Structures are given as C-alpha cells and as structure tokens.
Amino acid sequence: MAAVEAKIRGTLTERYRANPDAAGKGHDMKGSGAMHKLSSSVVATCLPSGQVKAFPANCLSLMTVTGAKGSMVNFSQISCLLGQQELEGRRPPRCSSGKTLPCFRPYDGGARSNGFIGDRFLTGLRPQEYYFHCMAGREGLVDTAVKTSRSGYLQRCLVKNLETLRVHYDATVRDNADGSVVQLYYGEDGLDVTTVSFMRQFGFLARNAERFAQKLDLQGALKASKIAGLKPMEKVLRAAIAERADALRRLSTGRKRAKAEAALNGKLPLMAMHPPSALGATSEAFLDALLGFIEANDGGVLQ
Secondary structure (H helix, E strand, O other): OHHHHHHHHHHHHHHHHHOHHHHHHHHHHHHHHHHHHHHHHHHHHHOOOOOOOOOOOOHHHHHHHOOOOOOHHHHHHHHOOOEEOOEOOEOOOOOOOOOOOOOOOOOOOOOHHHOEEOOOOOOOOOHHHHHHHHHHHHHHHHHHHHHHHHHHHHHHHHHHHHOOEEEOOOOOEEEOOOOOEEEOOHHHOOOOOOOHHHHOOHHHHHHOHHHHHHHHOHHHHHHHHOOOOHHHHHHHHHHHHHHHHHHHHOOOOHHHHHHHHHHHHOOOOHHHHOOOOOOOOOOHHHHHHHHHHHHHOHHHOOO
C-alpha cells in the first residue's frame, strides 16, 4: 500500500511541476466527481430512514423533512458528513511546496488532504477539516457582500427595460408603447409559471382525478370551451398552412418536400385553434409529456 501511495505521489509531483494549472484542473475534476458521488450515496443511505432513531421519531429529522425549519443540507451536515469543500469551483489550492496544509505531505493525492470532510458537526471536525470549512465559508461571505449589488443592478435593468410589456386577455404579450406583439403566447405556451410545475405531477393528478373533476366543473368548462368563431379561424389557419405547403412542394430536395407533406397531413396543435381559456388547450410539449406518462404508467395509477 505504501509503495502504491509513493508511486501516485511521484506521478502527481511530475505532472504538477510540468504544468500546474492543467494538472490541477484535471485532478480536481476527477477527485471532486468521485467525492460528490460518495457524499450523495452516504446521505441517501442515512437520511431520513437510516438513523438509529428514524423519521418521524427523530425531532431534527421531523423539523427538516416537513419544511418547518432548516434544509436537507443542514440535516446532512449535522448527521452525516460535510463532503467536498470547494473554492471557486476548485478544490483547496496547493502552496508552492505542493501541500494544501503544512500538516500534509507534498502532492498528497488523498481525499482528506484535498478538502474532503468525512466528519459531521454532531461528533465534531478535525482541525484540518475545520480550516478547509472556514475557507469555503469565507468565500461565501465575500460572494454575498460583493455580488449583491451586481444582482440588484441587473434586476433593476431588466425591470426598467421590460416594464412596458403586458399580458393581454388573448394571452399575447404586447408592448404598451405601440401595441406591437412581442409573443403570441405568454411564455410560448400561455401557462402561469407559478403553477406550471404542478401540471407535470401526473401521478398525483391521476390519483385525485375525481376531486379535480369536481373542482374544475368539467361539464361547465366543456360548454365554455365551445366558443363561437373557432371554425372560421380553423379554416383560415388550414388555408395558410396549405399555401405554405404548396410553396415548400416546389423545392428541389425530396426531404423538404416530404417534411412539408407530413406537416400538411398532420393535425394542428390545439393552441393553434383554441385560446388558452379553452379546457385542454395546452402546448405540444405538455401533450408529449402526458402521453409519455400514460405509456409508462409509473406506479400503476392508471387503470
């Protein structure tokens, strides 16, 4: 074992002395990747059911898992380990002597000498680990002090340049200065960004389908979706697509011609024919995700 360690240290010494920057980047990338996987596996094994007193009997676990106070990161640092410490995306830098701290050997390739903390706050840290953790904490304080003004000014610039944009009742985004259309649909799909994440929880929606049907008033929504004037609009859209397909057919390449014919024969997306207020008028990406869930049927929630 000692011979293997000496050989590794000798190889690292040669590479760091030949090209310190390139050797450091490659070594940090490989080492950090392996240590992050190890930390994740330890946390996944121990939390929240791998403790001596598991959730919900464990009060600290109960507090963090339910979201009352603290996060899973705080919980894992107290109960499991602190993991790999990084400074500006790299592991702790080496001195000119090749050491990360005076107590380690030059060009030591071990995990502890390169900033990995395998201990936890519950049982305490070793002096070297505490020093690495203080280095990472100081970087966080500096970033908080320096980058707050930059992010605030960036937000102010965005708000001032976008304050004339407004979402209208037809789901278009228009500039109030001249009424020009910026987006035909808000966010390209007409969905509220604060609630769109819940629409992808298909398993939860399937298990509570009856309750959602009562809340949505399905029959009333279907009646409200039959808005007058949709059929003439659909005819206009189909005529425009047919005209574009005719123009594409005149192209010389067979691949583009086949693509144009496929687009002509395919069905129009619902959002091209119905306004977002109509029940079921969602984006094609949402339809693809829904069809994927139906095909997979994870958990067997669909009968």
